[in-house]
Amino acid sequence: MAILVAAMAAASSLSACSPEPPTAVFVGDAATAVSPTGAPSWVDAVSDAQGWTEVNAGCEGSGYTQRGVCMATYREQLPALVADEPDVVVVSGGVDDLGATPGEIRAAVSATYLEARSTFPDATIYAVTGLALGTDAAVSVLDDAVEQAAAAVDAIYVDLGDEIDSHPGLVGADGGLTAEGHAAVAELTTNVIGGE
Numbered sequence: 001m002a003i004l005v006a007a008m009a010a011a012s013s014l015s016a017c018s019p020e021p022p023t024a025v026f027v028g029d030a031a032t033a034v035s036p037t038g039a040p041s042w043v044d045a046v047s048d049a050q051g052w053t054e055v056n057a058g059c060e061g062s063g064y065t066q067r068g069v070c071m072a073t074y075r076e077q078l079p080a081l082v083a084d085e086p087d088v089v090v091v092s093g094g095v096d097d098l099g100a101t102p103g104e105i106r107a108a109v110s111a112t113y114l115e116a117r118s119t120f121p122d123a124t125i126y127a128v129t130g131l132a133l134g135t136d137a138a139v140s141v142l143d144d145a146v147e148q149a150a151a152a153v154d155a156i157y158v159d160l161g162d163e164i165d166s167h168p169g170l171v172g173a174d175g176g177l178t179a180e181g182h183a184a185v186a187e188l189t190t191n192v193i194g195g196e
Contacts, residue, residue, distance in 0.1 A: 024052040024088035025081045027074050031093055031131050033058030036179035045186035046090075050193060055084045063097040064108040064142075075112040078119045089120050092128035094146070098138040105138070109145040110152070117153035125155035128189060131164065131177065158192045160185060 026032050026043045033056065035041035040048075047054035057077055061068030070077070074091060081089075091112065097105055116125055127150035129143045143161055150157040163184060164170055170181035177185065 021051050021053050022087035023055060023084055024090060025055040025057055025084055025086040026090045027077055028058045029062050029093035029096055030060040031177045032056065033060050036182050039179040039182060042182040042186040046189050049190045052088060055086065057081060061096055063094050064112050065100040065104050066096040068096065075115045078115050082119060086120060086123055089116055089123045090126045090128060091116065093131055094129065094142045095131060097142060102141045105141050106145045110149045113149040113153045113155060125153065126158055127155045128158040128160065131160065158189050160188050163188055
């Protein structure tokens with residue numbers, strides 16, 4: 001009995017000392033919010049690979065300039081996520097912003113990352129871009145704006161543009177990621193995180 005009690009006490013002590021896994025919030029559009037049929041989303045796969053507790057705040061139709069079904073832009077969603085006390089913040093997407101003007105895109109992207117750093121000063125922030133297929137001017141404006149805004153707030157920039165463009169099968173006819181696309185985004189994002 002004494003041995004059992006001692007063992008249970010030791011196990012309890014170890015459990016109490018074990019650090020809780022980091023909490024990661026994902027802010028994004030349909031590519032973040034929607035999982036492919038019969039396969040994990042890139043958000044789930046990255047969270048599993050990193051051992052993160054996932055909070056998926058993805059919102060279909062949302063973006064840096066667009067409010068989507070949740071009636072909030074990326075920037076407007078951030079204050080509501082404070083209660084989750086995230087250690088990691090991942091912002092991705094922007095497909096729904098491609099109809100905005102270059103000035104609107106740049107201003108909204110910059111404001112979003114400034115807000116993210118102000119709201120979560122101690123969090124590691126990842127800026128994932130390149131989920132829009134194509135090389136037109138709007139995509140370039142978006143990607144450049146995200147890269148510059150990320151650098152300005154010491155966020156980590158994850159550029160997936162070349163990979164997405166060189167493998168059209170990663171994006172479906174509706175503009176959303178296919179199951180293969182989710183797997184590729186998960187792998188590339190995990191590689192960047194692991195290579196910090």
